[in-house]
Amino acid sequence: MNTGRRYMEVAIGLANKGKGEVYTNPLVGCVIVKDDKIVGKGWHQYFGGNHAEINALIDAGKNAKGADLYVTLEPCDSYGKKPPCSIAIIKAGIKNVYYAMSDSNVSCGKKVLKKNGVGVFGGLLKEQAKVLIKDYLKYLKSKPKISIKVAMSLDGKIATCKYDSKWITSEKSRAFAHKMRSRYDAILVGTNTALKDNPFLNTHSKTLKSPVRVVIDSKLELPETCHLFDATIPTIIIYDSNVVAIPSYLNKKGIILAPVNINMAKKNFATITKKLNSLSIKRILIEGGGEVIASALFSNMVDDIYFFIAPKIIGGKFAVSSVGGRGVEKICKSLPVKNMKVRKIGSDLLITGNIGTK
């Protein structure tokens, strides 16, 4: 079984290669093993592409006959965009299938595989594999995936007391963060961020698609000079439904007005994500500022965080903190961060993790 775990770990690693490409499908990885050697590897590479098992079977070729197959999600038995993997596995002569977990969304292949003499064993490294399909399961529940990105000083500040924030982190971190944007449907910022930073919120790339921009502007008071209104990329403006006078400079192509009950939105960020969901926005990267980040975090809407930490100390109790709002009153009420990982980017640290309340 220990060798089996090792192979499933390889399959999980392969699945991760599809990150950012397969959504709204799940990340899936697969290895084919014969005589204790990996003879085929595959993963679901892009939305609408071959399933991981098919790619692994192609890679293994004739070696698949009599081999064992390790896959992170139970092989399907349904005709979706592709023919069922169960049929391909039987045809290739696979002896045993080991899978980590089942997919509740499609008809799974266990029964038909067993019926055709293939040994089928589920549950191997199920907990690790669950992490792979988190986005997919969330999508199924029609909830958007929400990430938070901040660039902060070692003492947790995202701007000085005079709202200066350019630049806290290194060029390398900023380039990394620009690229990250292309993995989302929308980049969202709050009113003060739009006002103080006047950001473009694009990917700064000719090849990477820039997502839609979202700005919260309760009273529609942001000035015409905002780069977010430059019509180079569509911008959704979340504003209060009580506002009736729409500034004329917002009546143009590329500006989408999205009224909500802003009082409710300030109490529960889900008001905003529901609105965005109705506009087919399923993956949102919140880039600040501190008030909006706090609102999303403490409404339990956030999945993962990307905290870039620069080796600088800004200080000042009126400097803007990465997470504003009121905060919790007791440490036991603080939000837990799971699966925390640290890496170095340029002179900065990037800390990523999942918010544990979800």
Ligand SMILES: NC(=O)c1ccc[n+]([C@@H]2O[C@H](COP(=O)([O-])OP(=O)(O)OC[C@H]3O[C@@H](n4cnc5c(N)ncnc54)[C@H](OP(=O)(O)O)[C@@H]3O)[C@@H](O)[C@H]2O)c1
């Ligand atoms: N270093 C970084 O990574 C980074 C990133 C972004 C921004 N920043 C800095 O952060 C500063 C701005 O941050 P901030 O915390 O002052 O403001 P913010 O989060 O950008 O905007 C907060 C404002 O948005 C409005 N709002 C509407 N709905 C909201 C909701 N559900 N939750 C929260 N706010 C809502 C409120 O204004 P109304 O009451 O008028 O509705 C609120 O005061 C700037 O200095 C900027 O430079 C730094």
